[in-house]
Amino acid sequence: MEEHLKIKNKLEPVVSEITDWPIYKLSQDKDSFLKEIVDRTSSSLLETYDDANTLHSELKSVLYQEKNRLTKEPWKSDSPEERIFWSEVKRKILLTDKIEDDKKKFKEDKKILISILDYYSNEIVAHFDPKKYRVARKVLPFLFSRLMNASPGKKLKFLFNSKKTIYDKFNITGPIDHIRNLSKKGTVIIVPTHFSNIDSPTIGLVIDIIGLPAMTYGAGINLFTIGILSRWLNDLGAYKLDRRRKNKTYLELLKNYSTVAITRGAHSLFFPGGTRSRSGQIEKKLKLGLLGTALEAQRENLLNFQEDTAKKIYIVPVVLNYHFVIEASSLINQHLAIEGKEQYLPGKEDYSTSYKLIKLIFKVLTANPGMTISFASPMDVVGNEVDFEGNSINNINQNVNIKDYFTVNGVMTEDKQRDNVYTSMLGEKIVEKFLSANTVLSSHLIAFVAFELIQKEFKNLDIYQLLRIPVDEIEIDAEIFKVEVNNIKEKIMDLYAEGKLRIHDRLKGENEVIIKHGLKNLGVYHPQLPLLEKANGDLITEDLKVLYFYHNRLSGYGLAEHFK
Amino acid sequence: MDSQSTLNKYGVIGAGSFGIAIANLLAENGEVLLYTRTEEQTNEINKTHRSKDYALNERIRATNDFKEIAEECFLIFPIVPSDSFVEMLEEFAPYLKPSHILIHGTKGLYTPKKISKEVELKKNEVFTMSELIKIKTGVVRIGCLAGPNLASELSENQPAATVIASEFNEVIELGQKALRSSRFQVYGSNELLGVELAGVLKNYVAIASGMLTGLGYGENARALLITRGMAELIYVAKALGASEKAFLGLAGIGDLIATCNSPKSRNYSVGLMLAEGKKLDEIVASIGEVAEGIKTLQIVRALQKYGYKAPLAEILYKIVFEDLPIKKGIDFLMRFTIEKDADYIV
Numbered sequence: 001m002e003e004h005l006k007i008k009n010k011l012e013p014v015v016s017e018i019t020d021w022p023i024y025k026l027s028q029d030k031d032s033f034l035k036e037i038v039d040r041t042s043s044s045l046l047e048t049y050d051d052a053n054t055l056h057s058e059l060k061s062v063l064y065q066e067k068n069r070l071t072k073e074p075w076k077s078d079s080p081e082e083r084i085f086w087s088e089v090k091r092k093i094l095l096t097d098k099i100e101d102d103k104k105k106f107k108e109d110k111k112i113l114i115s116i117l118d119y120y121s122n123e124i125v126a127h128f129d130p131k132k133y134r135v136a137r138k139v140l141p142f143l144f145s146r147l148m149n150a151s152p153g154k155k156l157k158f159l160f161n162s163k164k165t166i167y168d169k170f171n172i173t174g175p176i177d178h179i180r181n182l183s184k185k186g187t188v189i190i191v192p193t194h195f196s197n198i199d200s201p202t203i204g205l206v207i208d209i210i211g212l213p214a215m216t217y218g219a220g221i222n223l224f225t226i227g228i229l230s231r232w233l234n235d236l237g238a239y240k241l242d243r244r245r246k247n248k249t250y251l252e253l254l255k256n257y258s259t260v261a262i263t264r265g266a267h268s269l270f271f272p273g274g275t276r277s278r279s280g281q282i283e284k285k286l287k288l289g290l291l292g293t294a295l296e297a298q299r300e301n302l303l304n305f306q307e308d309t310a311k312k313i314y315i316v317p318v319v320l321n322y323h324f325v326i327e328a329s330s331l332i333n334q335h336l337a338i339e340g341k342e343q344y345l346p347g348k349e350d351y352s353t354s355y356k357l358i359k360l361i362f363k364v365l366t367a368n369p370g371m372t373i374s375f376a377s378p379m380d381v382v383g384n385e386v387d388f389e390g391n392s393i394n395n396i397n398q399n400v401n402i403k404d405y406f407t408v409n410g411v412m413t414e415d416k417q418r419d420n421v422y423t424s425m426l427g428e429k430i431v432e433k434f435l436s437a438n439t440v441l442s443s444h445l446i447a448f449v450a451f452e453l454i455q456k457e458f459k460n461l462d463i464y465q466l467l468r469i470p471v472d473e474i475e476i477d478a479e480i481f482k483v484e485v486n487n488i489k490e491k492i493m494d495l496y497a498e499g500k501l502r503i504h505d506r507l508k509g510e511n512e513v514i515i516k517h518g519l520k521n522l523g524v525y526h527p528q529l530p531l532l533e534k535a536n537g538d539l540i541t542e543d544l545k546v547l548y549f550y551h552n553r554l555s556g557y558g559l560a561e562h563f564k
Numbered sequence: 565m566d567s568q569s570t571l572n573k574y575g576v577i578g579a580g581s582f583g584i585a586i587a588n589l590l591a592e593n594g595e596v597l598l599y600t601r602t603e604e605q606t607n608e609i610n611k612t613h614r615s616k617d618y619a620l621n622e623r624i625r626a627t628n629d630f631k632e633i634a635e636e637c638f639l640i641f642p643i644v645p646s647d648s649f650v651e652m653l654e655e656f657a658p659y660l661k662p663s664h665i666l667i668h669g670t671k672g673l674y675t676p677k678k679i680s681k682e683v684e685l686k687k688n689e690v691f692t693m694s695e696l697i698k699i700k701t702g703v704v705r706i707g708c709l710a711g712p713n714l715a716s717e718l719s720e721n722q723p724a725a726t727v728i729a730s731e732f733n734e735v736i737e738l739g740q741k742a743l744r745s746s747r748f749q750v751y752g753s754n755e756l757l758g759v760e761l762a763g764v765l766k767n768y769v770a771i772a773s774g775m776l777t778g779l780g781y782g783e784n785a786r787a788l789l790i791t792r793g794m795a796e797l798i799y800v801a802k803a804l805g806a807s808e809k810a811f812l813g814l815a816g817i818g819d820l821i822a823t824c825n826s827p828k829s830r831n832y833s834v835g836l837m838l839a840e841g842k843k844l845d846e847i848v849a850s851i852g853e854v855a856e857g858i859k860t861l862q863i864v865r866a867l868q869k870y871g872y873k874a875p876l877a878e879i880l881y882k883i884v885f886e887d888l889p890i891k892k893g894i895d896f897l898m899r900f901t902i903e904k905d906a907d908y909i910v
Contacts, residue, residue, distance in 0.1 A: 382662075382704070394702040396657060404663035405704065408734065409638050417733045418705075425704070 011211035014180050018130040021213040022187075022265040023237045027128035033260065034125060038117045041256045045113065045249060052106040056096065059112055062247045063089055069244050085119055113249070120253050126216060126239040133236055137208050170202075173439065173502065174375025176210050178388055179316055182378055183212050185390040186312035187265050189294050190215060193283055193318070193434055194271040196325045203269065203318065204236070206373050216261045217269040218254070218290075255293050262297035263304075265311055272430060278335030280328070280549035282319070282434045282556060286427040288420070295419050295426065298381040302403050303412055312390055312402065314378045315426065317433040321372040321553070323443040323521035332549040336467070372441065374502055376433035382422050383429030435556055439502040440492055442514045443522035447550035449484045450476055450531050450539060452560055454547075467548065471541050478537035484563055486511050491562045501557065522550060573597065574742055575637035577652060578644035579605060579626065581715035582669060584618045586641055588719065591621035592745045597633050598626045618719055634659030639667070639738055641709070642697075646672025646856060649693055653700040660701045667707040667728060667739050668693045671763040672856045673863050681885070685866040687804060692760040707735040708756060710763035710815035712822030714829065718748075725749035727815045729759035751814055758810030761801040766820045767857030768864065768880055769793035770831035771838070773824035775883075775890055778839020789876075790824050796876050800864055803872040831857035844884055858884065 015021055026033055049055035066086050070078060092112050099105040182188055192203050200219065207215055219238040239257060242250075262268055270290045273283035294313055301310040325331070379385060382405050384392040394400045405422065406412050453476050458466050489511065495501050506517055523530045528542035530550060541547050572594030576587045579600040590596045598620075600606045609615050609626035627633060633640060634656070644652050649670055660666075674691045677683060691699070694706045707730030718724055728739040728750055736752035743750050753759050769789065776785050794817060798808045810816055823829040827836070834855045837847045848854055861884065864877045879897055882888035 394662070395698075396700065396702055398658075398702050400662055400702055404661045407638075407663045408665075408738070410663070413734075415734050421731045422704075 010209050011176070011180070013211045013213070014183050015213050018133060018213075021128075021130075022267060023126075023128045023214050023216055024130055026216070026261060026264055026266050027126070027237070029264075030125065033264065034118075034121045037121050037253065037256045037260050038114065040260065041117050041249075041253045042110075042114055044256070045252055046110070049113075052102040052109065055106060055109045055113065056093075058249065059089075059093055059109055059116075062116060062249050063093060065245070065247050073244050075244075079123075089116065116249060117253055120250055121257070124239050124241070124254065124257055126237045128214065128237040133214060136236060169370040170206060170209065171370050171372040171439075171504065172206060172210065172375070173373070174318075174437065175377050176375060179314075179375060179378055180211060181388055182314045182386070182390050183267060186314055187262055187297075188212065188215075188267045188314050188316060188378075189262070190267075190269040190316050190318055191272045191291070191430055192269070192320055193438075194273045194276045195280070195320055196276065196322065196327055198322075199271070199276075199320050202320060202371060202373070207269075213267060215269040216258075216266040218258075251289070255289060258290055258293040259297045259300070262294060262313060263300050263311075268294075272427070276327070276331060278331045278338060280325075280332065280335075280552035282431075282438055282553070284431055284556070286430060288423045288427055291427060291430075292419060292423040295381045295423050298402065299406050299412075299414065299419070302406060303414075307401075307403065313381050314386060314390065315381060315383075315430065316378045317376040317430045317437060319372075319374045319376070319434055319437045319439065321374070321439050321441055321444070323441055324523050324525055325549075326525065328523060328546045328549045329526065329543065332545045336464070336545070339464075372439045372504060374437040374439045376437035379426070379429060379433075381426060383426045436500055437502060438553070439504055440496075440507055440554065441504050441521075442506050442518035444518075444550055444553045445489060445492070445507070446485060446515055446518035447522055447530060447547055448554040448559065449481065449488050450541070451544075451547050451551035452563060453481065453484060454541075454544070456563065463548075467545055469544075471544055474541055474544065475534075476539040478533075478539065481539055482511065482515070485515055487564055488559055488562060489514070491559055492557075495557060572742075573637050575599070575633040575640035577633070577640065577642040577656070579609065579615055580643065580645070581618065581719070582713070583641075583643040584615060584620060585713070585715045585718035586643055586669060586709070586743070587624050588618075588621050589743050589745060589748055590641070591623040593742055594623070596621070596624040597637055598624050599630065599633055600626050600628060603628050630656045631659045634661075634664065638663055639665050639742060641667050641669060642693075643669040645853070646670055646674055646693065646859070647854075649674060649696055650700065653696060657701040660703050662702055662704055664703050665705045665707070665735055665738060666697050666701075666703050667709055667730070667735065668697065669709040669713075671710065671760075671767065673764050673860060675863060675866075679859075679862045679866060683866050684869050685863065687867070690804075690863055690867060692757065692764070694756055694760060705732050705735050706730060706756070707732070707739055708760050708763070709739075710759045710819065711751075712814065712818045714822060714826055716828050721747055723747045723749075725751060725814055725818075727751045727753050727759055727810075727813060729753040729756045729810070729815070731756055753810060753813065753815070755807060755810040757804070758801060758806035758808075759813075759815040761804060761806050762797070762810045762813075762816040763819060764856070764860055765797040765800055765864065766793075766816075766823055767831045767855070768861040768877060769797065769820060770823040770829050771835040771855070771857045771861070771884075772876060772880055774829075774832040774835020774837075775839045776835075777827075777832075778836045779890065779894075786824060790820055793824075793876055794820060796874050799872045800867075800874055800877075804867075830855045834858065838884065839890060 018024060046055070049058050063086065070083060070086070089112060096105055096108045096112070099108060179188065190203065190207070192199060214237050217238055218241040220241055220243055241254065258268065258270070272286040272291050274287040277283055294315060298313045301313070305311070377385060380392045380402050382402070384394050384400065386392055392400045392402050403412065454474055455466060458469065461469070489507065492501065492503065492507070496503050507514060519531060519533055523546055526543060526546055528546070530543050530547035531539055531541055534540055573596070574590045574594055575597050576583050576590065577599045579598055583598070587596045587598050598609065600609065605615065606626040606628045609620060609624070613620045613622060613624070642649070642652065649672070670693045672693065674693070674696055675685055675689050677685060677689055694708055697703055697706050707728050709726050709728055711726040713724060713726050725748065726743070728736045729752070730736050731754060740750040740752065772789055772793065773786060776789060794811065798811050801811065802808065823832060826832055830851060833851065834847055834857060837850070844858070861877055861881055864874055865881045868874055868878065875897060879888070879893040883890055883893050
């Protein structure tokens, strides 16, 4: 098992001057950056919409969908100018409707397409303001750490006792030095698991803690609604995604935004699972669209630059783990609804506004013994391991040249279908790394054992029937529970020794202590507790679904077979 | 690699009858470097342009050096028996890079476990040849050749066709460009696993077909065997994670018909000899190797506890390895077949 660095303190920034950060340069070159994005998108779209009719009908369909969005799914974040813009587009489309000459029509429609792309790109684009970033990086951890130390009743002086810092709350593991070094050599793309709304701020802060420059990343446009968070996100380099928009023109533009940012050396972050994991499980299927932009950018870097200057792109999977996910209940309900066996129950919690989200962050940080952030070892864009200097090492330990993956008969070629196959290979590798970097927490262990025991007790029921039985019919014998925790922990230790997962330090302690710690922390702030101890030591649950949610964190390792 | 000097230069690994047939087809579209195991064979081919019974196109040059092939060719066709495939890959791997493309033509399965009657296999203990390439080399762009391609007919320039399967369209296209000619058509498929399994699994049905001929049975029986055999192969393939798609194409039903009807097929001849009362070791001695169909049979049977029914494989295994009289076996199969017709189509 490779030894992983644990961060005790904030690390020196890899690049000390914020004005030398790629994300700042991107922001400085905004005009040429946006122009490149629009040019690329229009030329790739016009390959598909290559005659007057198809282009014209695509424009009409974009307009139709946008009008629909504005009337049927309006959000506060929608700018009032949007209506004016789309009315103008409508007027122009009606004009080109009447043009009979195909050539002329195509020419006019092209102008409309470009105007839409311009509009989209200006809406999406991130700003990055070093001053604001400097303020944020100082203020945020300060706020966080003060809040975490402050518990009700404590006197004010505790607020200024700086012995305990925010870094104690973050349990960061992984080859951090390696990743820092790669950020100097090439472009780093961080791909975390997605479990909770607090993942974005968490990872943002952690990136600063380990001294990496700020990353380009996409945030849902709904997070931009309310004052302070909106400004923060924007000034900290987040670009805006509108998940309501599904039209190809928009999606193509988004992909190009990411590709161009990466080719311009901006370290990036995206959640490859797309949305939060509803089931609580580590993502098994990834969304390959954004991931593919990393590959495309790598190919272009190789095409456009000499081999020794072409920037290499490194993929770093990260697993985030918490004892407590405040949205657990609504997530698991949505998961069950999506699986189709239960009526849709709208989530209780909704963190669509920044106020609620900030409150959530504080709540989790103050409530929790911390968060575990596990960095996996970095890979190249086709899923090879890379060494400290960034050289690719393939499955049979050969040093390989990334360029060789893109050549035919010695010549680099562009092939979208090939890109797609490589991207899905990369996706599989990321999923493997998620599993092996996943850190077992005491709470996840006990949730796993408890739920499996319940499932074995009612083995004739399928999962949906099981989740519907009244919770007061469920009781787990204390002795059996201890035996199985012991047993499953041993299996986990075996997997740990094989490098197939990571464990929290606490798991190295006595089993009694682990169980106690797990019970104390498992989903503590849920109104109904997923697992609690009766006076005689037997275990009961108040919310089986939420227990199932936390249990799922350890599925995918074949642990269930090992019960006695 | 200089792009001009390697234009249209293809590599073939293995100078058996099928390897030579493929080399001859490739030579119609370019130059060919053919790897042979021994230096003598290399010299013989380069001197006489013949190997055993086969004539070789003048554009084929033999070599005994893996490094030379890796350096001169980016598109290479490994066509060696499944028994020596791993060894070949281990020797070849140091010279291969991700820029190489390999399209293999070996119809076999590999397991590192020693097979005996008691051994049970898991899915992840059985490998197709493309899986071996993936594990043992740094090559990622991989394809396979499968279809009704009896080497002797190819060498007589009779019209025929093949399928190239790969996840990568470019592998299919490059393979088509290299192999296509007026007498040889090349189809493409993205179902790599399905096509490989179709090519492999059919071998034991061919043994059964040879037996039917040996017993003097006619075409009703053979048609029954081919259709029900096909259904069985599809169940096995699905259990191993492939789709049925490939089985309805050239690599599936096409290959099955050809091998089940041809005395030129090695597996068919094995069945014929079994029906004549010969024992397996006599047969191995007379044809000089264990036919792929026999190995496939052992693997399919060892996998059987995996959750599929393969009555044909089970009975054949008993006939070959446990001296079950053939007639008895056939009786059993006739009574066993109770499924619906063509129930593998959903």
